[in-house]
Amino acid sequence: MDFKWTIFVESLPILLKGAIITAQLTVISVIIGLIIGLFGGLGRVSSNRVIKRLALAYVTVIRGIPLLVTLMFMYYGLPAIGIDLTAFTVAFLALSVTNGAYVTEIIRAGIQSIDTGQMRAARSLGMPYGLAMRRIILPQVVRRVLPPITNEAITLLKNTALVSTIALTDLLRSGLEIMASKANTFSPFAGVALIYLLMTMPLIWLVSRLEKRFAVPGSG
């Protein structure tokens, strides 16, 4: 049995420090990803062809490249052309842009799932497109996309582990460092896994709450 209670307890404060970095990255990237995703989603359903194609190109490129590659490219590749960003900046940029692409697709699907009669009714009352989107369509979209967007946040939180590859001391990296210094592999990773689980569990609980709450659309 390689599990050592003392090493496990000793490593917890260090792991929690790493967990703070992980949490910071997650919160920032979720928020920026939502903002990007809102405009991206609106762009995807825009009647302006240029905007529509730009949004599609963004989604296609980001979804087609592994996050790990994006991180390495930005951290190791960009300095070669004179753009030298800190590991934390690279991490939150890459995570935000990636999350933004997935949220874009969720919001696009959400907008397109709303009956076209809603927009027709709003426009027939003299509402401009933007007002109709903001007051009539998006409030209905929010109810439908909250569960999948929260799922994306869970995925994002777990994907932050990839930033351990670019010299950022997140939760996983903290575990790796303890493993090296204490010459024990099992105990620190047990702690790492446990903390990831504790962080994702509230989100998993939130998804099931949201799904139940919005199960009957429009019942108010």
Place this chain on the structure above:
Amino acid sequence: MTHMIEIHGLHKSFGDHHVLKGIDLTVDAGEVVCVIGPSGSGKSTLLNCINFLEPYGPGEIWVDGTLIGYSKNGNGALVRVADRTLNQAREKIGIVFQQFNLFPHLTALENIIEAPIHVRRIPRRHAVEQAHELLRKVGLLEKANAYPARLSGGQQQRVAIARSLAMEPKVMLFDEVTSALDPELVGEVLAVMLQLAKDGMTMFVVTHEMSFAKEVADRVIFMDAGEIVEQGQPSNIFGSPKSERLRGFLARIRV
């Protein structure tokens, strides 16, 4: 005098499909016009062109002296107007849909006050007063705070009519508004429309309710295959149809 609605040489195509083939039509202020005809005859498309939910062309549609969707440039050619101008024109034209299209996240009252507050920019207090008045008119004052999902189809459609009226339109368009309703709910909606007609509203009604057309319409228009085949007083249209197509249509729906 000018007519409330004037349509000249109206055409509309969806791709290769020529749906409206040269419609000429006028509706006077206060007149109730019912449009009947087989499905696919273009009557709903005609209605949707009137407030430019369907862009049309060639042809012209004028409502209360305003050309809808276009303006004429120096050469007399039609150019699309800015969205803002179109929205102003649309405020004069109320439309009620077959599928009600109430906003499900808003209560009956909120459905009605939404556009008056955000489009006409009238104070919320006035909008609420007006909405209560309209809800009383359609017999649903006690449902003011109910969400659409808690209302029957007939109630939803009456709220939808009130929502349109809240913009104080000059014309009301009705697009088969009873077709999605259970038979026992049709009457309450027609009753509201009848009252509206008595109040002097200009109404353009696409309908399958022949009894309503017979009793309420000032004029009935029969459309088939994208054309107006015959029009006249209800007694003439239903009593002594002239064209073979109208006789055939009336015979089929009486089976």
